Amino acid sequence: MKSRLKEFRARDGLNQSELAKRAKISRQTVSLIEREEYMPSLLIAVRIAKVFNEKVEDVFILSEEELL
Amino acid sequence: MKKFLLPISLLVIFLYSLSNWLGFIKEQTLTYNLLVLANISCLLCLIIASFYGVFVQVNGVKKMSDEEEDERLLLVERQSYSTVIWVQVAFSISFVSFISGFMLVRDYYPKIVLYSICLFIASFLGLVLVSYLTRYSNPNFELPDPHSPTYQKELFDSFDDGEKYLMLKGLYKLYYWLILLLILLGFGLMFYSIFTEQSQLISIVGIGCILLFIQTYFALSLKPKR
Numbered sequence: 001m002k003s004r005l006k007e008f009r010a011r012d013g014l015n016q017s018e019l020a021k022r023a024k025i026s027r028q029t030v031s032l033i034e035r036e037e038y039m040p041s042l043l044i045a046v047r048i049a050k051v052f053n054e055k056v057e058d059v060f061i062l063s064e065e066e067l068l
Numbered sequence: 069m070k071k072f073l074l075p076i077s078l079l080v081i082f083l084y085s086l087s088n089w090l091g092f093i094k095e096q097t098l099t100y101n102l103l104v105l106a107n108i109s110c111l112l113c114l115i116i117a118s119f120y121g122v123f124v125q126v127n128g129v130k131k132m133s134d135e136e137e138d139e140r141l142l143l144v145e146r147q148s149y150s151t152v153i154w155v156q157v158a159f160s161i162s163f164v165s166f167i168s169g170f171m172l173v174r175d176y177y178p179k180i181v182l183y184s185i186c187l188f189i190a191s192f193l194g195l196v197l198v199s200y201l202t203r204y205s206n207p208n209f210e211l212p213d214p215h216s217p218t219y220q221k222e223l224f225d226s227f228d229d230g231e232k233y234l235m236l237k238g239l240y241k242l243y244y245w246l247i248l249l250l251i252l253l254g255f256g257l258m259f260y261s262i263f264t265e266q267s268q269l270i271s272i273v274g275i276g277c278i279l280l281f282i283q284t285y286f287a288l289s290l291k292p293k294r
Binding site for chain 2: 013014016020021025027029030032033044
């Protein structure tokens, strides 16, 4: 799974800590998602997408193989 | 500068102990030298940990631009973990040194055992103190009330899914390593018992009990509940 967290953070001028605070998750989790070491749970994915005012599927991109 | 008082004081004690020991190293027994070496190594670990602890405190309050903030927090987190690791190493060394010193040389060199006890207590206090570094490495994290009867549960619940995933990954690897190492230790003690004619049967039975406990405990925790 790929994520566009870095891109959206840059757009909104947020650092990892600020995003974590707004999404009520830890900065470590943000860092793990950005490094593609952790696939977030639905709750975390929705919270992050909400911070960016985007749809979940626009922030987190799943490949065709992952969806099958 | 005040922050460096502890590491520098420890460094002075370390240098004094080292020079003292090196002056008499040839006149002492191997056991004595090994125990002093363990104590000095433990002290060195505590010095490194305390330096890391100071770096965490210094870097933890630095003001950076938004672009550099992520890098700074990552650095603080890494330094915070380094502090924990060095204190844990010191704790383990002092524990072994204290136990073996008490068993082997308590009548001949009680001072060495006393130093080991002091280092053991210092390392234990270090373990307690490093938990306060989370306020620098993870400012949004709130430690639950340590006096709460459900402290362990509250502490576990305060981690989010990402952190729990990271812990689980580490624990899963550790679980298999632990089993493998205990089995190897059991075999090692078996051969040691045969070749030296010093029976380690109680230790082997103890290892067997630990193996039994950790494997059944893990399997039981996975078993579905009614």
